[in-house]
Amino acid sequence: MTPIDVDEAVTRAHREEWARVVAALTRRFGDLDIAEEAAAEAFATAVERWPADGVPPSPGAWLTTTANRKAIDRIRREDKREDKHKEAQLVSHDEPPEPVGAIEDERLRLIFTCCHPALAMETRMALTLRMVGGLSMPEIARAFLVQEAAMGQRITRAKAKIKTARIPYRVPSAEDLPARVSGVLAVLFLVFNEGYLATGPGTDPVRHDLTAEAIRLTRLIRALLPGDGEVAGLLALMLLTEARRTARVSANGELVTLAEQDRGAWDAALIAEGHQLVRERLAARVAPGRYQILAAINAVHTSARDVRDTDWSQIVALYDQLVRLDSSPIVALNRAIAVAELDGPEVALAAVDRLEDKLADYHAFHATRADLLRRLGRSQPARAAYGKAIELAGNTAEIAYLTRRRDQLG
Amino acid sequence: MQYLVSVIDDRTDSATPDEMAAIRAFNERVQAEGHWVFAGGLGDPSTATTIDNRGAEPVFTDGPFLESKEYLAGFWVFQAADLDQALELAAEGSKHCNRRVEVRPFL
Structure with missing residues (x-):
């Protein structure tokens, strides 16, 4: 097994097993701090040992067992003199971990x-x-x-x-x-x-x-x-966003905007499931919360087979509804992006500029300004705004996209 | 596990007869349910005396150790299984005494 394979195995185990290990240890020791520290130590041990010993056949079980030992070691160190009884209890629990499925x-x-x-x-x-x-x-x-x-x-x-x-460490009661x-x-x-x-x-x-x-x-x-509208709304929102995931980053690692995405690459099954949830909430005829509105906005986007078919007036109307529930500047920024399609970049830019006080440190604020300025043919301020957005952005694909856009300015 | 539920107010001994009746009924229920440890109302901070006997002689100072507009006007000590149960009791206490309350665990 190559070092890269081992790295991948550790990364995968971290992704798949971290929460399970922490949850199992919290359940057993009743202490988040011990659980977190022991889980972190177990993963550190994996990084150390797996390259030499090989990746264990069941990484999750190996990590849970290792983390259990680490936790017991720590508790023994701390309780050595004070609490012999507790130590004895812990020893009696020193058994193989439950199968992974049982602790779902x-x-x-x-x-x-x-x-x-x-x-x-x-x-x-x-x-x-x-x-x-x-x-x-x-x-x-x-x-x-x-x-x-x-x-x-x-x-x-x-x-x-x-x-x-x-x-308490439990799922709340039904009420x-x-x-x-x-x-x-x-x-x-x-x-x-x-x-x-x-x-x-x-x-x-x-x-x-x-x-x-x-x-x-x-x-x-x-x-x-199953009856909670916002749970359904959030799930729909996530599904309709996730559906566009593969179309969202190009082969050379650059962000592809919604307008430029290959809509044929969207995941039709996820979109169908998301649309079904949105329809279900519409049929419920209960005033929607913010996730349901965001899901509806994404349903409008994903209903258009071509970006030119997008019903922007519907999207702006949904954002108006959202602004009434959530007056945050980020919602106002996203509304302005939709307004640019309906009323043009000039109107949108005026709305975006009003948010400067609150969003000066937010990369998307500068990226939005840059795009609007570019569309208005104002290359100099657009260049500066792209620069600021690149400086603040943390996502590699977004930085690549913004950099290309900046460099293409006349 | 015991929790201190502090009643926050800017006056003291200020409960109306209706509030007193509601508090009494609540206290009786808490006692019947086995959560009762202790409770009481306190004189206002101007009646406090602060004492420092860390030196050679005790020093008495007229007034509370901390001046604030709002203060501890009374308290409950509840026995509860966990914070959820303590919060539930404290939320009912807040309603019955018609004051804000603060919950803190005993160590």
Whole structure:
């Protein structure tokens, strides 16, 4: 087995097994901190040992067993003098881990704990990305546009609160479930977005592992809450976005915009499933939440066989509906992009420029301005805006696309 | 597991007769359900005396250690299985006493 094969095996195991290992250890030791540290140590051991020893036949079982030992070692070190009884208990539990399939729902438990309402929303997202998504601290810090040290502190504080205040490790009761779901959906949407527009110079431009994980977990929640419109909406939104994944990055690693994508390369099955969910929500005749509106916008896009057939007035109308629910500048920016198609780039640019105070550090703000300025033939300011967008963008495909666009300016 | 539920107010002994009745009924239920440890109302911070006996002599200072517009006006100590149960009790406490409350775990 070549070093590259081993690297791939470790990467795959991390993607597939991280959350399972953390969830199984949290269940067993009742402590997220121990679970996370032991899981991280187990993966570090895999990186060290697999090149020499070979990749074990069942990497997940190997990692769980190794992480269990690491956790027990740590607890023994800490409790050596104080708690002989606890040690004896742990020894009696030193048995082979459960088969991987049996702990499937453990991850759902882990999600609800990480998304507990006693934690700040940003903390819930960070914790879920770390514990369930397995993202590294720099990746999470980047997703939130904060310093790595600050993010580390936030996660450390959250773990301490979960432990000290005894936030339970379980799926909420049926009556609490709907209220607990919206926080979970926000987190899953963020995980999906990090996968769809992955950041970092060493990462793939689209991380199918994260988008697939977000979809998988959203499906799981939909199975639990089939009547929840926002769960259906988020799943539809993800499916309709994921359907365009392969068309979204060119063979030479450049982002392909929605207008330029080969629509024949879109995944027809995912689109059909997404459209079905949107129709189901329309038929429910209940006022839609933001995910349902975003799903409807994506349904309009994916209904057009050619970009010229896109019903932009419908899209702008949906964005108007969304603005009433969510007054964030990012929604206003996306609305302006649709307005450019309906009323022209001049009108859109005026709307975008009004957002400068709030979005000056957001790459998509500058990328949108650059595109509008280019279409208006204003090459000089367009060049500067592309430069700013390139500087702030973290996605390799997007940087490649923006760079080509800038270099093609007259 | 025990939790301190602090009642936050900018006045003290300010519950109306209706609020007092609601609090009493809630307290009786909490006792019947086995979550009761202790509860009480406190005099306002101007009645506090702060003491520092870390040196040779105890030093008494008239007033609270921390001046703030809102303060601890009363509290419950609940026995609860976990934070979810404590939050549920505290949310009902907030409703019955008609004040904001803060929940903190005992170590």
